[in-house]
Each structure stands twice: as structure tokens, then as C-alpha cells.
Amino acid sequence: MSELVVKNVTKRFGGLTAVNDVSFSVKSGEILGLIGPNGAGKTTLFSCLTGFHRPDAGSVVFEGRDIAGWSPNNICSIGIARTFQVVQILQGMTVLENVQVGAFLRYPGASAARDKAIKVLEKVGMSKRAPVKAVNLTLPEKKRLEVAMCLATDPKVLMLDESMAGLTPTEIQEATSMLRQLREDGLALIVVEHVMEAIMPISDRIMVLDSGAKIAEGTPREIASNERVISAYLGDKYVKRCKV
Amino acid sequence: MANNKRFIYTLLIVLGIAIVLPLVLKARFQQHILVLVMLYAVLGEAWNIMAGYAGMVSIGQAAFFGIGAYVSTILFVKFQVNPWIGFIAAGLVTAAFATVIGLPFSRLRGRYFAIGTIALGQMIKVVFENWPWVGGATGMIIDMKKGSFWNFQFHASKTGYYYIALGMLVFVVVYIYIMERSKMGFYFKAIRENEDVATGLGVNKTKYKLLAIAISAGITGMCGTILAQYQLYVEPAYMFDHTISVTIALIAVFGGSGNIIGPILGSVILMPISELTRAWMGSSGSGIDLMIYGVFIVLMCVFEPDGLMGIARKAGRRLEARREKEVAA
Numbered sequence A: 001m002s003e004l005v006v007k008n009v010t011k012r013f014g015g016l017t018a019v020n021d022v023s024f025s026v027k028s029g030e031i032l033g034l035i036g037p038n039g040a041g042k043t044t045l046f047s048c049l050t051g052f053h054r055p056d057a058g059s060v061v062f063e064g065r066d067i068a069g070w071s072p073n074n075i076c077s078i079g080i081a082r083t084f085q086v087v088q089i090l091q092g093m094t095v096l097e098n099v100q101v102g103a104f105l106r107y108p109g110a111s112a113a114r115d116k117a118i119k120v121l122e123k124v125g126m127s128k129r130a131p132v133k134a135v136n137l138t139l140p141e142k143k144r145l146e147v148a149m150c151l152a153t154d155p156k157v158l159m160l161d162e163s164m165a166g167l168t169p170t171e172i173q174e175a176t177s178m179l180r181q182l183r184e185d186g187l188a189l190i191v192v193e194h195v196m197e198a199i200m201p202i203s204d205r206i207m208v209l210d211s212g213a214k215i216a217e218g219t220p221r222e223i224a225s226n227e228r229v230i231s232a233y234l235g236d237k238y239v240k241r242c243k244v
Numbered sequence B: 001m002a003n004n005k006r007f008i009y010t011l012l013i014v015l016g017i018a019i020v021l022p023l024v025l026k027a028r029f030q031q032h033i034l035v036l037v038m039l040y041a042v043l044g045e046a047w048n049i050m051a052g053y054a055g056m057v058s059i060g061q062a063a064f065f066g067i068g069a070y071v072s073t074i075l076f077v078k079f080q081v082n083p084w085i086g087f088i089a090a091g092l093v094t095a096a097f098a099t100v101i102g103l104p105f106s107r108l109r110g111r112y113f114a115i116g117t118i119a120l121g122q123m124i125k126v127v128f129e130n131w132p133w134v135g136g137a138t139g140m141i142i143d144m145k146k147g148s149f150w151n152f153q154f155h156a157s158k159t160g161y162y163y164i165a166l167g168m169l170v171f172v173v174v175y176i177y178i179m180e181r182s183k184m185g186f187y188f189k190a191i192r193e194n195e196d197v198a199t200g201l202g203v204n205k206t207k208y209k210l211l212a213i214a215i216s217a218g219i220t221g222m223c224g225t226i227l228a229q230y231q232l233y234v235e236p237a238y239m240f241d242h243t244i245s246v247t248i249a250l251i252a253v254f255g256g257s258g259n260i261i262g263p264i265l266g267s268v269i270l271m272p273i274s275e276l277t278r279a280w281m282g283s284s285g286s287g288i289d290l291m292i293y294g295v296f297i298v299l300m301c302v303f304e305p306d307g308l309m310g311i312a313r314k315a316g317r318r319l320e321a322r323r324e325k326e327v328a329a
Helices: A042-050 A072-077 A095-103 A110-123 A139-151 A169-184 A196-202 A220-224 A227-234 A236-243 B002-024 B028-053 B061-079 B083-105 B110-129 B159-180 B183-193 B195-200 B205-231 B242-255 B261-285 B288-303 B307-328
Strands: A003-013 A016-027 A030-035 A057-062 A080-082 A157-161 A188-192 A205-210 A213-218
Touching: A003 A042, A016 A030, A016 A042, A016 A057, A016 A188, A016 A205, A016 A213, A030 A042, A030 A169, A030 A196, A042 A072, A042 A080, A042 A157, A042 A188, A072 A080, A072 B195, A080 A139, A095 A110, A095 A139, A095 B183, A110 A139, A110 B183, A139 A157, A139 A169, A169 A188, A169 A196, A196 A220, A205 A220, A205 A227, A213 A220, A213 A227, A227 A236, B002 B028, B002 B159, B028 B061, B028 B159, B028 B183, B028 B205, B028 B242, B028 B261, B061 B083, B061 B110, B061 B205, B061 B242, B083 B110, B083 B205, B110 B242, B159 B183, B159 B205, B183 B195, B183 B205, B195 B205, B242 B261, B242 B288, B242 B307, B261 B288, B261 B307
Parallel strands: A030 A188, A030 A205, A080 A157, A157 A188
Antiparallel strands: A003 A016, A003 A057, A205 A213
């Protein structure tokens, strides 16, 4: 049982405050949905938590250690993995090799890493694509590969940055059932998503960011009827019109 | 796995040919070419570790090469240390130097790294040119000793140098073969493909970049010792020559970087061309070899960026497809 506790994290780029005093927590066996309009700071928040950016203020505590400002590889090795909004894979290597790179973190031996990679590929349903060069995959496959690479590092916290964008409804179905499975396995998931049909049913809680600040947190039902959230997405006028 | 076996057998056959070759080609000039082919094959492989696998393109290998040459020579001339110890010391000192240099360098990405290495090569050359203790621009002469394996000097025939370089090549090829299949090899390739992904998956990129640079530099430095013993003198203009850096990179790119065979193939084809044109054209032809290189490289870049090995692989695939068609028909 582990918990990631984020307190008052702030990240500024020059005059722009991309993430403003955000606090939340997520624990094993839980899916936290993270939504917000474009430019709300979701991806920057991810980067702060995984070491790609150093937060200007605040703390990120995982299993009793403040990991704010750690390097990405150290954060990954204590069990926090992420995917990228713009899909990032090792293009010139095969699918299996991509996953193997992740697996080497916990299994330094080549054959052990290979076995682990094969297992992970089975889990995400990509075994058949193992010998294909990653550059030749379709976009949904690439996104799935990215998740597999993260899973190969045996994470306790997994952060997915728009892994379901551009998927067909059936593929979204598959993806959400995979996320549910991961939750049952005891992972803590933070999921950034614009596809509401995907994120609303699976999230235990949802947090909403707007202009870098957290404006709401609650169950999907609470969020759907929250006035501030609606105005952030659709504008103040829309809220007023609804009331009339 | 059958593929692996075939690959190893092919390598062993090539090794057999390489061992016999100097017994057939006995003329001094032919043997000179053989030594250079071997030496540059090793240099190409060393470059390959750093650039082909870990993605850090270096055009300053001469810095490591020259330092290696100077280390063994200084030890021999000033302290009468056996060149074999100097050979090992050259590897260690160069690797250590590369690690220190690598710390700031490993932060540079892509072409900026390449530009940095060019500057490094030039800087080191200037340092040695203005260092009186090691002979400044005139360099140092290595005293003639009785030609023997122990003395790392061979006068009657050049085959001794050839076999030492061949031994190194075998060592390096075996090393890369194992590395390719290990965690280190995978991490090198991951860094080459995408640094952010690699670090996101737990790869300590600084550590692995420094490892790649140090290993590559160490091997290159040891090659420097071989050339120093071969020429029996060292001077900055020759040992730190920028042409060496360029030739190393060209050979590996021409043959195909990122795999074991490429640099060997590149050296076997390009080095004889460069030496022969130099011999045929005399001093009026100096630079012709580089022009020929240039043409080759342009052709490669346009038609087959994966080098000769890319062509070979495509041909292999086409053959296989044809065979499958025949089987189906």
C-alpha cells in the first residue's frame, strides 16, 4: 500500500504560472482522473511529479520520501512511471526491445528482462507485434506500447497522459478495461484524458485543473455538475444560460 | 538462434582469412595497408560504441587517439616503461580523461555534441604543440629496440603490428557482441533513440553516456599506442590530425553504424582506396583519397543512410522473399 501525496506544487515559466499551488493524493488501487481545458497545466504537473521539471515550490512525497526535484530515472526506479502526451517511444527498436529497456530496471539479466517483456506484452495484448519495429506501429499501438514500456518497470504509480486520444470506441473499451485491471493489480493511476466517456466511468475521483490551479475535486458525478468546471470548459455565459 | 550461429561461423571464417592474409600479401606496402585496415577497423568499432550505439556522434576521436599515443610514448621515453604497460595505461588514462571531458559533453545533444568534439580535438592538439616537456610541435622519437613482441617493435616485417591490431579487433568485436545483448547495449540504444524515454524508464543517462564515451575513448587510446609504436615517433600534427577523426567517422558511417560488421567493412573498403590513391598520385594527389571518400559518403547518404550493411540487409531480405515465393509456388 503506497500513496503519492502532492502538496502545494507550483511551477513557473518566467511570468507564467503553469501549475499553481496544486495539492492532491492518490493511493494504490485508485484511479484519479485529471481533466482540464487545454493549457490547464496537466502535462506540466506530470512533468513536475516525474522529475522532467523541477517544481519551484511544494513537495511530492512518495513512501515517506520527498521526491520533488529528483531525476526522472531515480523517480522511475522507486516506482513512478509516466507516458507522454505526444507519444514517445524508441522508434528504431522493435516492440519487444522497447519493452525490454523498461524491464531491465528490475531484471538486469538479458533473458529475465526478455521474459518480463514478453509477459507485459501479453498483458496489453501486443504479443503478435513483438518483432515489429516501433516506428511502423499505428498510433493507437504506439500508445499501448508506451504503456507497456512503463508497466515493464513494475511501477506502483502510473501516470497516463492522454493515452486514449484518437482511439475508436472499441479501442477505448479495451483500454478502459485494461486500466481497471491495473487498478485491481494494486496500481495507483493518474489519468489525463479529454475523452469524457472514457474517464468518467473508470475514475474513482476526478481532479480539475484550470489555468494551473485546481478548481475542483470529487467523484465523477460531482464534477459533472460542478459549476466552476462547466464554466471553465464552456464559459461563464453557458452556466448563466443553464440557470435561466 | 540459427541466425546467430551462422553469424558466428561467418565471423570465424573471416577471422581465419584475416590470420592468413599477411602470409600471402608480403610486400611492405601491402602489409602497411593491412595494418591500417586493421587499426581503423578497431577505431571504427570504438566510434561505433559511442556513436552507433549510444548516439553520440564524435568527430574528435583524434584527441583520444593522440593522448593514447602520447601516454605510452611518454612512459617509454621518459620512464623506460615497457610499451605493453604503456598500452594498457594508454587505455586507462584516455578513458579517465574522456570521463572527465564527458561530464560537460554528455549534456550536449545531437549535432552540438559533434561540434564540441571537433573543438576538443583541436584544443588538445594545441596543448601538446605548446608543451615543451613532451617535445612541443616536434614531438618525441621512440628509441629503436630489438624487434620483438615483448618490445612492441617489429622491424623486419610489419605483421607483428597487424596481429596486435587483429587481436584487439577480435577483443572489441566479442565485447560489442556481448554488449549488444546486455542491459548496457539496450540502454545505449535507448539513449540514442530518445533520451527522455530512456530516463523515464529508469536509465541513468549521464552514467551510461559516460560509460560509452570512456569505453570508446579507451579503445581509441590503445590504438594510438599501436600507431605510435608502428611509426616510432609521435608529433601533435600527426597524432591529433583532424583527418583521423573524420576518417574514423566516415569509415563507420560508410560501412553502417550501429552494428558490428559495418565499421570493419568500411575500413576494408575505404582504407586501401585512400592508401592506394596516395601511393599512385604521390604528393600531387594528396587529398584525392578524401575526395573519393566524399563522393562515397554523398552517395551513401542519398541512397542508403544505413551504409553498406543497410544494402546487405535489403539484399538479404529480397533473397528471402524470393525464396519464400519459390516455396509457395
